[in-house]
Amino acid sequence: xxxxxxxxxxxxxxxxxxxxxxxxxxxxxxxxxxxxxxxxxxxxxxxxxxxxxxxxxxxxxxxxxxxxxxxxxxxxxxxxxxxxxxxxxxxxxxxxxxxxxxxxxxxxxxxxxxxxxxxxxxxxxxxxxxxxxxxxxxxxxxxxxxxxxxxxxxxxxxxxxxxxxxxxxxxxxxxxxxxxxxxxxxxxxxxxxxxxxxxxxxxxxxxxxxxxxxxxxxxxxxxxxxxxxxxxxxxxxxxxxxxxxxxxxxxxxxxxxxxxxxxxxxxxxxxxxxxxxxxxxxxxxxxxxxx
Amino acid sequence: xxxxxxxxxxxxxxxxxxxxxxxxxxxxxxxxxxxxxxxxxxxxxxxxxxxxxxxxxxxxxxxxxxxxxxxxxxxxxxxxxxxxxxxxxxxxxxxxxxxxxxxxxxxxxxxxxxxxxxxxxxxxxxxxxxxxxxxxxxxxxxxxxxxxxxxxxxxxxxxxxxxxxxxxxxxxxxxxxxxxxxxxxxxxxxxxxxxxxxxxxxxxxxxxxxxxxxxxxxxxxxxxxxxxxxxxxxxxxxxxxxxxxxxxxxxxxxxxxxxxxxxxxxxxxxxxxxxxxxxxxxxxxxxxxxxxxxxxxxxxxxxx
Numbered sequence: 001x002x003x004x005x006x007x008x009x010x011x012x013x014x015x016x017x018x019x020x021x022x023x024x025x026x027x028x029x030x031x032x033x034x035x036x037x038x039x040x041x042x043x044x045x046x047x048x049x050x051x052x053x054x055x056x057x058x059x060x061x062x063x064x065x066x067x068x069x070x071x072x073x074x075x076x077x078x079x080x081x082x083x084x085x086x087x088x089x090x091x092x093x094x095x096x097x098x099x100x101x102x103x104x105x106x107x108x109x110x111x112x113x114x115x116x117x118x119x120x121x122x123x124x125x126x127x128x129x130x131x132x133x134x135x136x137x138x139x140x141x142x143x144x145x146x147x148x149x150x151x152x153x154x155x156x157x158x159x160x161x162x163x164x165x166x167x168x169x170x171x172x173x174x175x176x177x178x179x180x181x182x183x184x185x186x187x188x189x190x191x192x193x194x195x196x197x198x199x200x201x202x203x204x205x206x207x208x209x210x211x212x213x214x215x216x217x218x219x220x221x222x223x224x225x226x227x228x229x230x231x232x233x234x235x236x237x238x239x240x241x242x243x244x245x246x247x248x249x250x251x252x253x254x255x256x257x258x259x260x261x262x263x264x265x266x267x268x269x270x271x272x273x274x275x276x277x278x279x280x281x282x283x284x285x286x287x288x289x290x291x
Numbered sequence: 292x293x294x295x296x297x298x299x300x301x302x303x304x305x306x307x308x309x310x311x312x313x314x315x316x317x318x319x320x321x322x323x324x325x326x327x328x329x330x331x332x333x334x335x336x337x338x339x340x341x342x343x344x345x346x347x348x349x350x351x352x353x354x355x356x357x358x359x360x361x362x363x364x365x366x367x368x369x370x371x372x373x374x375x376x377x378x379x380x381x382x383x384x385x386x387x388x389x390x391x392x393x394x395x396x397x398x399x400x401x402x403x404x405x406x407x408x409x410x411x412x413x414x415x416x417x418x419x420x421x422x423x424x425x426x427x428x429x430x431x432x433x434x435x436x437x438x439x440x441x442x443x444x445x446x447x448x449x450x451x452x453x454x455x456x457x458x459x460x461x462x463x464x465x466x467x468x469x470x471x472x473x474x475x476x477x478x479x480x481x482x483x484x485x486x487x488x489x490x491x492x493x494x495x496x497x498x499x500x501x502x503x504x505x506x507x508x509x510x511x512x513x514x515x516x517x518x519x520x521x522x523x524x525x526x527x528x529x530x531x532x533x534x535x536x537x538x539x540x541x542x543x544x545x546x547x548x549x550x551x552x553x554x555x556x557x558x559x560x561x562x563x564x565x566x567x568x569x570x571x572x573x574x575x576x577x578x579x580x581x582x583x584x585x586x587x588x589x590x591x592x593x594x595x
Binding site for chain 1: 328331334335336338339341343348352361362366408411412414415419427431434436437439440443445446447448449471524527528530531545546549550560563564570571575577578582
């Protein structure tokens with residue numbers, strides 16, 4: 001390897017850097033500019049200073065959307081707990097275990113719209129959830145699940161968890177298989193039962209995976225859109241009960257054509273994501289220091 | 292199973308008693324293990340049912356005839372009058388096959404070009420020293436933090452005013468051709484290749500292109516396969532950006548078409564179920580075929 005200024009590395013990098021410059025870097029700069037303008041995508045943007053940001057912080061729907069997105073973060077610890085448990089359950093040599101592992105992965109590849117549609121009908125007034133609950137006698141009249149403001153967000157979160165468990169458990173499974181078998185043997189000799197074995201060996205051993213899933217799933221939770229779009233049939237739910245930050249951004253930009261205002265929302269979303277990522281990096285660094 | 296057991300016991304009559312005893316003990320041990328495993332199988336099957344149930348219900352509902360009730364107490368799961376009429380209806384009213392063709396076009400083009408572009412960019416970042424390398428690498432990493440949805444407003448303006456590809460497939464393909472995440476994964480894979488191998492090839496007179504194409508790419512093929520599958524599935528299921536770009540019905544990808552299906556059939560659940568089933572089955576078959584690579588890719592991504 002030489003330190004000479006050669007053309008080769010730059011030629012290799014050119015296509016990727018050019019694409020990312022056009023489709024990521026330029027849009028970020030543009031969205032910063034738009035956030036200071038009144039812009040409807042059709043007529044040229046008009047500079048309005050900080051007006052959009054003042055509006056954002058006075059906009060009750062924005063605060064509602066922000067609250068919903070923060071509530072959505074509840075999915076993260078549940079996802080970590082359930083997918084780690086599932087990984088421990090499927091981490092054993094049983095005939096046909098590969099088939100089960102593949103089945104748990106089905107929601108991860110089926111696509112959010114197909115999943116969202118099937119759930120939208122599960123919870124329909126005429127859906128099977130109502131049929132089952134009526135059959136066992138828990139309810140007498142069908143419940144309007146998705147027309148009940150307080151239920152939309154919990155159902156969407158359940159959907160996210162249900163769809164994500166199989167996916168994240170694969171990551172935990174890979175981590176479990178890297179933990180040396182001797183550690184478990186030693187624990188058994190020391191008199192650990194099965195639960196203690198996982199508490200003292202599996203969970204500490206899975207720390208890199210826990211951090212990874214925490215970062216990925218919480219960033220995904222902050223960006224939820226597809227589930228809400230399908231479950232509420234593009235409306236955001238009665239009284240905006242299902243509106244999340246990205247959904248609100250989408251509505252402002254592409255339904256109402258308030259692109260300038262939507263850009264300001266995008267900047268706030270970016271700021272929140274940045275803070276989140278910095279916290280994540282700190283956690284990662286602390287982990288490296290301990291390792 | 293039973294035929295095998297008969298053959299075995301018939302054969303054992305002629306064998307010494309010790310062998311028969313050992314076999315019986317082995318069988319007892321297996322039976323005990325099987326009983327212990329039965330509990331695990333029960334748990335695994337229950338979990339599998341919870342996972343698959345919504346799809347199963349969609350499949351069964353899509354086969355229901357007009358006389359089979361959607362909602363009833365107790366619920367009717369298996370259609371009493373099974374029919375494929377719902378599928379015919381969906382295929383007749385919406386260009387589902389066209390959606391398929393569009394989705395496959397987008398996913399294949401994105402998958403092939405994205406992997407090539409990412410692998411190209413990853414080579415110098417992993418194996419060369421040059422001015423600005425770290426700056427470029429960290430800039431790429433930083434773009435990972437930015438939510439993609441944030442870029443959609445300017446990208447929309449670009450699509451309409453600059454590239455003039457609004458409502459065409461290139462509008463969905465072009466922005467997905469480079470991914471910082473894939474560059475990062477490919478860089479990790481290249482770093483695992485010994486430098487001696489590359490230096491030896493250079494001494495033999497191989498140019499950078501040949502080193503990349505003939506030495507590096509074949510070695511990292513497992514990682515590349517994982518990245519490719521990951522990219523394919525992500526592109527196949529992508530919804531928000533394609534839904535902003537594609538409006539002519541014949542030009543839609545599957546997820547966008549599915550969302551349109553919901554609007555088109557509104558309360559005709561049997562037809563919607565048929566549409567969902569038709570779109571889920573192909574990607575499931577694809578996943579079953581490539582399953583092992585996908586799992587390995589996911590696992591490798593976290594090791595970092």
